[in-house]
Amino acid sequence: MRHLLSTEQLSRENAILILDTAQEMSAVGEREIKKLPALRGRTVVNLFFEDSTRTRISFEAAAKRLSADVINFSAKGSSVSKGESLKDTAQTLEAMSADAVVIRHWASGAPAQLANSGWIDAAVINAGDGTHAHPTQALLDAFTMRAHWSKLQGSSSVGADLAGMRVIIAGDVLHSRVARSNVWLLRTLGAHVTLVAPPTLLPVGVEHWPCEVSYDLDAALEKGVDAVMMLRVQAERMNASFFPSAREYARRWGFDDARLAKLDALNLKDTIIMHPGPMNRGLEISSAAADSPRSTVLAQVRNGVSVRMAALYLLLSGEMREPAAAHHFPAAPPVKDHS
Amino acid sequence: MNNPSAASGDGQPAPSSVSRVVLSAADIERALTRIAYEILEANKGGENLLLLGIPRRGFPLAQRLAAKLAASDPAIDPAAIVGQLDVTMFRDDLAQHPTMAPRRTELPASGVDGKTIVLVDDVLYSGRTIRAALDALVDLGRPRAVRLAVLVDRGHRELPIRADHVGKNLPTSSSEKVRVRLHEIDGGTAAGDQVVIEAGA
Numbered sequence: 001m002r003h004l005l006s007t008e009q010l011s012r013e014n015a016i017l018i019l020d021t022a023q024e025m026s027a028v029g030e031r032e033i034k035k036l037p038a039l040r041g042r043t044v045v046n047l048f049f050e051d052s053t054r055t056r057i058s059f060e061a062a063a064k065r066l067s068a069d070v071i072n073f074s075a076k077g078s079s080v081s082k083g084e085s086l087k088d089t090a091q092t093l094e095a096m097s098a099d100a101v102v103i104r105h106w107a108s109g110a111p112a113q114l115a116n117s118g119w120i121d122a123a124v125i126n127a128g129d130g131t132h133a134h135p136t137q138a139l140l141d142a143f144t145m146r147a148h149w150s151k152l153q154g155s156s157s158v159g160a161d162l163a164g165m166r167v168i169i170a171g172d173v174l175h176s177r178v179a180r181s182n183v184w185l186l187r188t189l190g191a192h193v194t195l196v197a198p199p200t201l202l203p204v205g206v207e208h209w210p211c212e213v214s215y216d217l218d219a220a221l222e223k224g225v226d227a228v229m230m231l232r233v234q235a236e237r238m239n240a241s242f243f244p245s246a247r248e249y250a251r252r253w254g255f256d257d258a259r260l261a262k263l264d265a266l267n268l269k270d271t272i273i274m275h276p277g278p279m280n281r282g283l284e285i286s287s288a289a290a291d292s293p294r295s296t297v298l299a300q301v302r303n304g305v306s307v308r309m310a311a312l313y314l315l316l317s318g319e320m321r322e323p324a325a326a327h328h329f330p331a332a333p334p335v336k337d338h339s
Numbered sequence: 340m341n342n343p344s345a346a347s348g349d350g351q352p353a354p355s356s357v358s359r360v361v362l363s364a365a366d367i368e369r370a371l372t373r374i375a376y377e378i379l380e381a382n383k384g385g386e387n388l389l390l391l392g393i394p395r396r397g398f399p400l401a402q403r404l405a406a407k408l409a410a411s412d413p414a415i416d417p418a419a420i421v422g423q424l425d426v427t428m429f430r431d432d433l434a435q436h437p438t439m440a441p442r443r444t445e446l447p448a449s450g451v452d453g454k455t456i457v458l459v460d461d462v463l464y465s466g467r468t469i470r471a472a473l474d475a476l477v478d479l480g481r482p483r484a485v486r487l488a489v490l491v492d493r494g495h496r497e498l499p500i501r502a503d504h505v506g507k508n509l510p511t512s513s514s515e516k517v518r519v520r521l522h523e524i525d526g527g528t529a530a531g532d533q534v535v536i537e538a539g540a
Contacts (some may be wrong), residue, residue, distance in 0.1 A: 017440060024425070024441040038428040066428075152527040313428075318438035 003115040003124040004311050006133035008187035012161065014189055019143050020158050021310035022303070028065060029305065038070035042099040042176050043096045047089070048127070049075040049105045050108050054277055055137075056302065059102045061258040068316070071098070086110060090119040100124045100316055108132035108177075123315040129132055131175050136278055138181035140307040142189055144300050145227050148272055163190035168306035169233030170196040170253060171284050174203050174242070181233055183211050196220050198253060200242040217253055221262060230255050230285045246283055257284045264292070272296050357538035358518075362507060364532040367490065370506030371400070374488050375407035377504045382455055385412040387483065389454040391424040393472055394442040396461040398423045399523035400490060404459060411450075422446040424458070424479075427473035443477070451480040457504075462521040463489040466500035490532055493517050514539025 001014060016065070028034055029119030043274050044054055044063040056072065063070045066203035073089075075081065080089060086105075093101060100123040103111045115124040128168060130132040142162065149165050168185055173179045173195050184194050193201070193211035206213055213218045221228070233249065243249045250256060255273060273294045281287050367456050378499055382445070392398030398421075405417035425442040433439070458472050469487060476482060488504035493511040511517060516537045523527050 021440055024443060027444060031479065035478070036428040037474070038433060312437050313441075317433045318436065 002315070003111075003125065003126075004135050004315060005112050005115060005126045007135045007138045008133070010135070010185065010188065012118050012188050015139070015142070015185060016159060016161060018307065018310050018314060019146060021314060022139070022143050022306040023158055025065075025309040025313070026209055026303065026306040029302070029311070035065055035067060037064040037067045038313055039063070039099075039316055042068045043097065044068045044070050044100045044102060044316075045093050045096075046070065046072045046124075046127075047093070047101050048073065049080065049103075049110070050128070052104055052128070054304070055104065058301070058304040059125075059136075059312075061305050062312055064307055065305070066312055068312065069177055071096075074336075080257065086114065087117070087119050090114055090117075091254045094120045094122070100125060102127050104128045106130055115248055121205040122213045123203045125311060125315065128177055128248060130177065131180070133181045134169070134177040135181050135185075136304070136308050136311060137178050138185040139311070140300055140304040141178075141182055141229065141274060141276070142185050143303045143307050144274065145186075145191070145272075146189075147299075147303075148270075148296070149226065152270055155336045161189040162186060165191040165193050165226045166194070166224060167227045167229065168194050168196055168217075168225050169229045169231065170199045170217055170220075170255070172232060172233050172237075172242075173206070173231065173265060174236045175232045175237045182229065183209055185210070194220050194223075194225075196253065198243050198249070217255075217259070218262070221259065221268075222266065224266070225268065227272050227274055228255065230274075232276065232278065233280055233284050235280075250283050252310040253275050254282075254286065257288045257291045260286065260289045260292060260294075277301070358535050360533050360535055362491070362534035364530050367532050367534065368507070370490065371403050372407055374504040374506060375404050375411065377446045378404070378457055378486075378488065379408060379411065381486065381503065385415045387454050388415070388457065389420055389422065389447065389449070389451060389482075390447075390457045390459055391422045391472075391476075393458060393460045394423060394425055395469060395499060395524050396519050396521050397459045399521050400461060401457075401459040404457075404488070414504065419447050419449065424472055424475055426468055426471035426475050429474045431467060431471070444479075446479065451476065453481070453483050456482040456485045458487045460487075460490070461490045461521075462517050463487070463492045463500075463502050463505075464495055464517075466496045466498035469500050470498050475526075490519065491517060509534075509536070511536060512539070 010173060010338055028036055050057055060070050102125045103114060104127040110129050111124050111126040114120060126133055126135055145162055146157050146160060149162055150160050169179050169182060183193055187210040194214055195211055196214045196217045199215055273289055273298050275285055279285055279290055281290060379385060385408055386533050390401040392401030405421045409415040409417040423443060425444045425446045427439050427441040486503040489502045490506040491509050492502055492505045493509045495513050518535045520533050522532055
């Protein structure tokens with residue numbers, strides 16, 4: 001594996017390797033010196049064609065904690081606004097010998113194009129493309145769920161998956177790359193996923209996804225759930241009338257105070273509430289839910305740095321001139337040599 | 340031994356007829372007992388000691404040493420003076436090998452500041468792992484002193500590093516492989532622990 005483009009092709013073995021590595025990386029954030037020398041002298045370019053604050057600074061923090069050099073590039077105020085193509089931008093980065101490109105693009109498939117076109121030799125990490133995929137977000141969500149799930153079972157999270165966990169993903173599934181990436185990854189890790197959304201915000205073909213679909217959030221909650229992930233209502237993509245009014249959406253599909261109380265009434269004391277951020281408080285999630293002890297929103301942000309460190313480390317360390325087909329992820333962690 | 344894949348069969352009885360056992364379980368036991376006394380002697384007692392094992396086989400060795408220290412000095416709590424120090428991210432050969440998964444670094448609650456650290460590893464060879472360990476240690480705090488205890492010193496140093504406490508000096512050729520088998524890592528019984536030299540392939 002040379003690139004991280006989507007979670008659909010990510011094997012269970014590699015997914016767990018990334019999560020386990022992230023586990024070790026998370027210890028670095030608690031040390032006095034929050035830096036490891038593993039990627040010293042390597043260059044990571046953050047190539048952002050779409051607005052983003054948290055993903056970009058999360059990647060930047062991750063790369064810097066591994067001692068890589070970080071170059072930030074955003075389409076606004078760059079030659080892209082003068083009409084430069086993705087190919088020319090990529091070749092410019094190649095000429096500056098970037099080792100990894102973290103790309104966010106409004107067009108689905110742009111990272112795959114960058115990775116497979118031969119324009120560039122660097123490892124490509126998808127930081128969100130259109131409505132397609134956002135693999136590091138799904139990995140950090142899975143990391144957060146795994147920490148919670150193994151704590152409940154009283155076991156170590158290293159090497160564990162999410163077998164038996166019941167997850168609801170609710171909200172704007174149609175536009176959400178987070179939902180897509182999560183569905184694939186959670187299936188790989190053995191969790192049971194239910195998507196809840198208004199019929200207008202479900203994509204065509206959702207019945208073929210490896211998950212259940214429901215239009216009724218209350219009914220889905222009543223069946224029992226271990227994690228509820230609320231998706232952001234993406235106002236910038238709401239150019240058609242997908243639901244009658246914000247108030248109606250909040251009442252039927254938002255995680256409001258009544259549903260928070262309902263979790264207690266259903267005796268689901270260990271259910272966590274997740275949100276990929278940024279939150280629309282009062283729309284898809286109420287303030288009480290977002291600030292409750294069940295909320296993992298800030299843990300998700302913290303875990304994001306660890307997961308992105310793991311992805312950068314696993315893609316960038318190892319033999320520099322390895323053929324693309326070779327094992328960037330070894331099957332078994334190699335044994336330390338004697339020296 | 341700089342090739343991680345070469346260590347994949349660690350601890351298994353070597354199929355080739357050219358391997359020989361250089362330390363038996365009893366030899367390892369005696370060597371560790373002696374090292375434990377040497378550590379106490381050099382430190383003038385058990386105060387402020389911290390044993391940090393380097394994964395994977397250094398950690399069980401550090402645990403065994405701590406148990407022996409506690410046996411001779413009842414003031415020592417063996418669980419509170421043992422830790423594990425992962426050096427993967429500090430290696431200088433990360434770019435020459437397939438990706439190595441990092442392992443856990445675990446320190447006792449006391450931390451490393453002001454402590455006398457004894458790094459514990461199974462085999463001392465080029466010295467590069469110890470170099471990485473010293474770098475890893477600097478990022479964790481400021482120990483008062485750092486010493487090195489190894490079960491086997493096989494020579495061929497590539498850096499100006501030497502061990503303070505050595506179980507056995509083992510002259511080897513660089514084509515030979517030294518395999519350490521410890522039941523905590525490799526399974527089997529404690530009586531099956533051994534150090535084996537295999538002729539190079």
